[in-house]
Amino acid sequence: MDTFIFGIHPVIEALKSGTEINKIFIRKGLLSDAIGQLINLAKPLNIPVQFIPQERFNKYTRKNHQGVLAIVSPVEYQPWEEVLHRVFASGRDPLFLVLDGITDVRNFGAIARTAECTGVDAIIITTTNNPGITADAVKTSAGALNTVPVCRVKYLSDTLKALRQSGLSIVACTRSNDTPYIEADFNRPLAIVMGSEDKGIEPVNLNQCELNIGIPVFGSLDSLNVSVATGVVVYEVLRQRNLIGKQ
Secondary structure: OOEEEEOHHHHHHHHHHOOOEEEEEEEOOOOOHHHHHHHHHHHHHOOOEEEEOHHHHOOOOOOOOOOEEEEEOOOOOOOHHHHHHHHHHOOOOOEEEEEEOOOOHHHHHHHHHHHHHHOOOEEEEEOOOOOOOOHHHHHHOOOHHHOOOEEEEOOHHHHHHHHHHOOOEEEEEOOOOOEEHHHOOOOOOEEEEEEEOOOEOOHHHHOOOOEEEEOOOOOOOOOOOHHHHHHHHHHHHHHHOOOOOOO
């Protein structure tokens, strides 16, 4: 069950104390110096702030919430730079999964479970267009989200550019008729970008990728479910790195 913090000052104190927060809701039309302070505290932490009507607050509580509600994250987000430094320091080639617009909690949970089972070093998500790490997401992942580092960023294109500058190859899993995934070279520092099933990878993010790969399909549908596709590609990474059978 998700944990909430209600009230302007309790949320401000939670932000100051470093409590991991997924999202903050503020009642539409609510403006004050304290609200301004709250927003200024949330901004550098990449915590989404959304203004919503009073009726939506009733879904969460009918108690005195002062027009402010924060959803607490059940896990701690990690800076991708710190994760990358740890992996390089260990002498291994990093393997990051970057999720662009995957909003379905079941797909997100399944991808996290695959990531944990395959030793993925981190999952990168954005502050928007993601299902959030809620109690349901943790449950769907079979607890994997308690283990796999998750990094939350504001602008994915900027992060992909920074990852390239840090020595990672950025590979996009896109259409089935792109370069077959088994022909790609995964034996190097790597970030694999997976997009949503309806929109795919945003063009601005795709521009930061150096290779587009696809998984051939032989039926009447044109693509696999994104969580299944993630598993196919990541296990190919393990095969190429000669890691299968060495666990």
